[in-house]
Amino acid sequence: MKDVALTPLGVMVLALLREGDMHPYEMARLLRSRRDDRMVTITNGTLYHTVARLHGQGLIEEVGIDRDGNRPERTTYAVTPSGSAAVGEWVRRELGAAGRISTFRVALAEAHNLEREEAVELLSARRDLLRGQLDEIEAGLAGAESRGVPEQYLIELGRHRHLQRADIDWLDDLIPRISSPDFAWGPGPKHPPATRKASQND
Amino acid sequence: MKDVALTPLGVMVLALLREGDMHPYEMARLLRSRRDDRMVTITNGTLYHTVARLHGQGLIEEVGIDRDGNRPERTTYAVTPSGSAAVGEWVRRELGAAGRISTFRVALAEAHNLEREEAVELLSARRDLLRGQLDEIEAGLAGAESRGVPEQYLIELGRHRHLQRADIDWLDDLIPRISSPDFAWGPGPKHPPATRKASQND
DNA sequence: ATCCGGATAGTCCATGTGGACTAGTTGAAA
């Protein structure tokens, strides 16, 4: 079993389906209502295509096609065991890395699928990576300044440094917090009630 | 003159060509040496395709095809007047907005193509937008907490708030700084010497 | 003298993305 390629949206779909079977349109609604489109842009094209790909990879399977009146058919999907496992593998690969931002954000949002300790270790690894990058940024800025590069060309790099520091600071704050048993952890049998269909308030 | 669609990389290519005629491979080298691949991933496929697109849009033109020994031909491009104008238009559209991050970063890096005052106004507009977004994030967090959503599901949102604040703080610091005439501004006739090719200019 | 890695310069293609489109179905206003 090769490590199948997953996009961030693919991971979010798999994670969603672990909460219950669903058809793509409902995924879109749920993801949007949870404001998960902050991390990944959710468009019909990409979502349906992603679902088809997951299906082709055997990570999800059809569990029913029903229709309501004269509306288009809805195909309901369920996650397969290998799909369920793929989420953990993916998060394990990405949470400690410093890849694309949107990749990390999804990994972070799904970090609770890992053991607490493993998440702490991976996040610590990421922090070290970011520290190294920060050093490079500082060196770049120092070098540019010493070469007399005018400020106007260094604005974006300055912002990058600022946000890199903020990211590291945030990790330095988070890591000890989630290390403590006071911090809730684990996927748990129940999911946040407000995000389930219970309220049905839309 | 429709507002032609430009990708971030396209804008960077146009901006580069305003410094001098160049062939794509040299663009890649220069962009990478300036570490502009922090903002936009630079791969051959995307770069050459982007250049072809700009050419098709009439924003750049061929100014010579030469070859060195038996190496592949190199096509040198120059920016056209409409291409040069398109940079400013694009930056004007994107600098004050809160669109994709990589889009903003490129707009910021090219902000010196605008008048100082205009840049200040646009950045202020962006700050206001970010403030509004921050309020939404805070509201989301407050609501989730009041509904008893466990912390583990709010980690990513917490990071988002932290970085959003950092972004706003950075703008609050930058805007008054670049407003002052002490801050160098404008494209200027000379470019940072370390990044030029020494001779062969203008 | 040769071998090999890296630079030069670019092509090609599978896949992912996002926007436009179809088409029936409520629900509320005019």
Place this chain on the structure above:
DNA sequence: TTTCAACTAGTCCACATGGACTATCCGGAT
């Protein structure tokens, strides 16, 4: 009562992306 906007559910396609590949040349190590 009609009408219009918004929702439900999904298809389709143009285009952007990024990785793999080709092929030559140069310089240093073997």
